[in-house]
Amino acid sequence: MSPHTEESVARLTDAARRVVNAVVLAGPDAADATALAATLNAVAEELERRAPSREERMRRMWAPLDSRPHNLVDGPENPLAPPLRIDREQDDSVRARAVFGLPYQGPPGFLHGGVSALVMDHVLGLATIWAGDTGMTARLTLDFRRPVPLFEQVDVTARQVGVDGRKIRATGTISAGGTDCVVAEGLFVTPRPA
Amino acid sequence: MSPHTEESVARLTDAARRVVNAVVLAGPDAADATALAATLNAVAEELERRAPSREERMRRMWAPLDSRPHNLVDGPENPLAPPLRIDREQDDSVRARAVFGLPYQGPPGFLHGGVSALVMDHVLGLATIWAGDTGMTARLTLDFRRPVPLFEQVDVTARQVGVDGRKIRATGTISAGGTDCVVAEGLFVTPRPA
Numbered sequence: 001m002s003p004h005t006e007e008s009v010a011r012l013t014d015a016a017r018r019v020v021n022a023v024v025l026a027g028p029d030a031a032d033a034t035a036l037a038a039t040l041n042a043v044a045e046e047l048e049r050r051a052p053s054r055e056e057r058m059r060r061m062w063a064p065l066d067s068r069p070h071n072l073v074d075g076p077e078n079p080l081a082p083p084l085r086i087d088r089e090q091d092d093s094v095r096a097r098a099v100f101g102l103p104y105q106g107p108p109g110f111l112h113g114g115v116s117a118l119v120m121d122h123v124l125g126l127a128t129i130w131a132g133d134t135g136m137t138a139r140l141t142l143d144f145r146r147p148v149p150l151f152e153q154v155d156v157t158a159r160q161v162g163v164d165g166r167k168i169r170a171t172g173t174i175s176a177g178g179t180d181c182v183v184a185e186g187l188f189v190t191p192r193p194a
Numbered sequence: 195m196s197p198h199t200e201e202s203v204a205r206l207t208d209a210a211r212r213v214v215n216a217v218v219l220a221g222p223d224a225a226d227a228t229a230l231a232a233t234l235n236a237v238a239e240e241l242e243r244r245a246p247s248r249e250e251r252m253r254r255m256w257a258p259l260d261s262r263p264h265n266l267v268d269g270p271e272n273p274l275a276p277p278l279r280i281d282r283e284q285d286d287s288v289r290a291r292a293v294f295g296l297p298y299q300g301p302p303g304f305l306h307g308g309v310s311a312l313v314m315d316h317v318l319g320l321a322t323i324w325a326g327d328t329g330m331t332a333r334l335t336l337d338f339r340r341p342v343p344l345f346e347q348v349d350v351t352a353r354q355v356g357v358d359g360r361k362i363r364a365t366g367t368i369s370a371g372g373t374d375c376v377v378a379e380g381l382f383v384t385p386r387p388a
Contacts, residue, residue, distance in 0.1 A: 005222060006222055006227075008224075008227035008228045008231070009221070009222055009224050009227050011227065011228065011231045012217060012224055012227040012228075012230055012231040012234070013217055014231070015230075015231040015232075015234035015235045015238065016210075016213050016214055016217045016234055018234070018235060018238040019210050019213060019234050019237055019238045019241075019273070020210055020214065020272075020273045020274060021238070022237070022238040022239075022241035022242050022245065023206060023207055023210045023241060023271070023272075023273055024264055024271065024272055024273075025241070025242065025245045025246075025248065025251055026241045026242075026244070026245040026246075026251075027203070027245070027246075027251055027254065027255070027264060027271055028199060028200055028203055028254075028263070028271065029245075029246070030202075030203050030206055030241060030244075030245075031240065031241065031243075031244035031245075032240065032244075033200075033202035033203050033205065033206040034202045034205065034206075036206055036209075036237050036240060036241065037202070037205045037206040037208070037209040038209075039233065039236075039237050040206070040209035040210055040212070040213050040234075040237060041209045041212060042233075043213055043216070043230050043233050043234060044209065044212040044213045044215070044216040045216075046225065046226065046230060047213075047216035047217060047219070047220040047224060047225065047230065048216050048219065048220075049225075050220070050224075050225035050226075051216065051219045051220040051221070051223075051224075051225075052219075052220075052221075052223070054219065054296065057219055057220075057221055057296070058296075058299075058302060058303065060221065060222075061221070061299075061302070069222070070218055070221060070296075070297075070299070071299075071300075071306070072297055072298060072299075072306060072308075072309070073306075073308065077217070077218065077221055077222065078214075078217075078218055078297055079213070079214045079217055079218075079297075080214060080274055080297050080298075102248065102251070102252075102264075103264075103266055103272055103273075103274050104266060104274075105252075105255075105264070105265075105266075106265075107330075108252060108255070109252065112265070112266060112267075112312070112315070112316070113315045113319075113331045113334070114266075114267065114311060114312030114313065114314070114315030114316050115266070115312060117308060117311030117312055117314075117315050117334060117336075118306070118308030118309060118311055118312045119308065120308070120311075121306070121307045121308030121311050122306070122308050125307075136338070136341075137307045137338050138337070138338055139335065139336065139337050139338070140307070140311060140334075140335070140336045140338070141333065141334070141335045141336075142311075142333065142334045142335075143332070143333050144330070144331050144332055144333070144334070147330075
């Protein structure tokens with residue numbers, strides 16, 4: 001259910017993601033940092049030279065509006081994405097899983113709490129879209145119960161739980177080994193008709 | 195006030211960040227994706243080959259505990275970081291600014307709400323540390339009032355506002371052009387003495 005992307009572009013994104021990981025792993029003792037930076041800059045320059053303008057790229061990104069392979073949570077075209085593997089359940093709820101690596105670290109050995117917030121914002125919004133009642137996020141509340149481990153599979157759920165006029169509520173969790181680590185609630189508001 | 199890092203490593207991180215941006219800009223029509231992916235994989239391989247083990251790297255990351263140049267919000271050693279430029283005010287509150295590019299996009303032309311959440315989680319925690327009362331994040335609440343624009347300067351504030359026993363509260367904002375876009379509150383709990 002994650003967005004579809006040309007395989008060569010997905011591999012390019014994976015390679016950029018691998019570079020991100022390797023830079024964080026190498027850290028302050030990175031070998032040949034100056035030479036490797038030059039190589040990376042040359043790759044970036046080549047991509048930039050032949051890329052569409054930012055305006056053109058943005059126009060294409062949002063046509064059609066429901067195809068978002070560039071998003072930073074599960075997008076196969078975005079090296080910032082962990083990525084999550086997201087599936088749509090039969091009841092239109094969201095189930096996702098991911099293994100977070102070193103770049104996403106907050107406390108030693110655990111996920112940055114802000115990444116949990118990023119993930120929950122994304123999947124709660126998706127749950128409302130899949131339930132057919134999309135709106136803008138108005139409020140997001142996260143309860144952090146246990147730290148989320150790095151380097152092992154983490155399970156994510158989200159579902160719409162109620163609609164009251166223009167207000168939509170969705171709830172979700174991040175769990176590891178069957179134990180809830182983060183419990184989130186989102187309030188979304190449908191725009192007024194024009 | 196952002197963490198210090200060797201200049202060649204900061205440049206390597208900047209180059210990786212530029213690659214991330216260029217991959218997102220190029221998108222599904224990326225030129226020479228297969229060849230460029232091979233170059234990126236070769237860079238990653240070289241970094242990985244000479245990097246410390248993950249365990250060793252993590253040990254070094256957290257010594258000393260208050261030096262976190264690898265973090266994904268303002269870390270000069272982490273290509274995932276936008277990065278924010280963070281300053282400590284005279285009253286120990288946090289002031290930060292950033293310009294977010296295409297990889298951080300949520301709705302067309304605006305920041306992903308989850309990135310606002312990531313940023314606020316980070317700076318609210320920092321505000322409690324600078325006030326001398328650090329604890330684990332227990333609850334984070336975000337009110338989204340207006341979308342946060344991409345490609346222009348965004349201002350971030352955070353300050354500790356109260357301590358009640360083991361509970362610490364901090365509040366903060368993300369604003370653009372002087373108007374609050376996101377208002378956040380964090381509740382932190384100091385661990386019980388062992």
